[in-house]
Amino acid sequence: MITKNIAILTSGGDSPGMNSSIFGAFTACQNNELHLWGILNGYDGLIDNKFIEIDYQLLAGRINRGGSILKSGRSKRFLKSNHFKTAISNLKKNQIDALIIVGGDGSLKGAMKLRDNGIKVICLPGTIDNDLDFTYTIGFDTATNNIVNAIDNITDSLSSFGYGAVIKIMGNQCTDLIDTVADAIHTNLLVKSKDFDINSLVKSIKTRYDGNHLPPIVLVLEESANIEDLCTVLQEKCKIQFRPHILGYIQRGGTPSAFDRRYGFTAGKSAVESILRKKYNCAIGLIGDRLSSKEIENCFKF
Numbered sequence: 001m002i003t004k005n006i007a008i009l010t011s012g013g014d015s016p017g018m019n020s021s022i023f024g025a026f027t028a029c030q031n032n033e034l035h036l037w038g039i040l041n042g043y044d045g046l047i048d049n050k051f052i053e054i055d056y057q058l059l060a061g062r063i064n065r066g067g068s069i070l071k072s073g074r075s076k077r078f079l080k081s082n083h084f085k086t087a088i089s090n091l092k093k094n095q096i097d098a099l100i101i102v103g104g105d106g107s108l109k110g111a112m113k114l115r116d117n118g119i120k121v122i123c124l125p126g127t128i129d130n131d132l133d134f135t136y137t138i139g140f141d142t143a144t145n146n147i148v149n150a151i152d153n154i155t156d157s158l159s160s161f162g163y164g165a166v167i168k169i170m171g172n173q174c175t176d177l178i179d180t181v182a183d184a185i186h187t188n189l190l191v192k193s194k195d196f197d198i199n200s201l202v203k204s205i206k207t208r209y210d211g212n213h214l215p216p217i218v219l220v221l222e223e224s225a226n227i228e229d230l231c232t233v234l235q236e237k238c239k240i241q242f243r244p245h246i247l248g249y250i251q252r253g254g255t256p257s258a259f260d261r262r263y264g265f266t267a268g269k270s271a272v273e274s275i276l277r278k279k280y281n282c283a284i285g286l287i288g289d290r291l292s293s294k295e296i297e298n299c300f301k302f
């Protein structure tokens with residue numbers, strides 16, 4: 001069978017570099033006279049038959065922006081068998097020969113379901129969480145830098161007033177973001193699970209903070225603690241004012257780093273080239289500094 005039509009979708013939390021993946025896939029399709037179809041809104045678009053042909057006009061001015069030009073989603077409907085069947089029949093109706101899925105662990109699970117029902121898939125690891133078993137996922141580098149830059153800004157104000165901060169960091173159940181940021185901002189004040197030891201946190205703050213150097217910055221992974229309550233407790237015990245900060249989508253959005261653009265682009269291109277070599281039903285991502293493919297089953301860290 002000759003490959004003519006490839007489709008691509010982005011799913012789950014958007015990650016900076018997803019657009020570069022789309023551009024990489026588009027470039028390889030152009031080089032090989034293939035059509036690249038974008039599916040809008042993640043797996044929901046498969047169900048709703050939202051297929052659009054990707055061309056230069058769609059990409060113009062948006063390739064190096066964050067977010068996803070195809071939009072994303074966490075589709076609950078895709079898990080229901082009637083909607084799943086519709087998704088499969090839409091792929092067939094649109095004569096899609098293979099589907100590229102850019103997303104995190106939930107998206108890869110969806111990809112396995114499609115594969116098990118005869119659809120040819122290739123996954124690219126797109127998530128800021130770094131919770132897939134590649135050296136990095138697309139978007140992790142940018143998110144790390146976004147967080148460090150935001151904390152640098154916060155630090156200027158904290159230092160002027162002698163305050164500390166408690167800052168909530170994304171990552172879902174994966175600690176890679178919070179650990180990498182902690183190293184980069186030189187803090188060892190981390191709350192990564194609900195059963196953290198408040199006394200040892202207070203002790204570390206008291207030992208380390210002398211009022212002259214870096215302010216005490218406590219990083220909290222997602223829902224491990226209520227950051228307002230934690231500020232109140234630390235204020236009482238350490239006699240320093242603590243300010244809560246939720247960085248939210250400042251972490252996930254924004255211009256992708258050079259690393260994530262290159263990673264996204266080369267992975268997208270490689271996905272199409274792999275399909276042309278008739279190698280599909282795998283995931284392609286960085287292992288060390290090389291793009292490698294592995295079984296989708298072997299990509300999960302949790």
Ligand code: F6P
Pocket residue numbers: 012013104127128129170171172222252
């Ligand atoms: O998967 C990326 C991520 O940003 C996680 O770090 C976080 O747990 C989740 O998405 C937040 O999801 P939402 O899009 O619902 O805010």
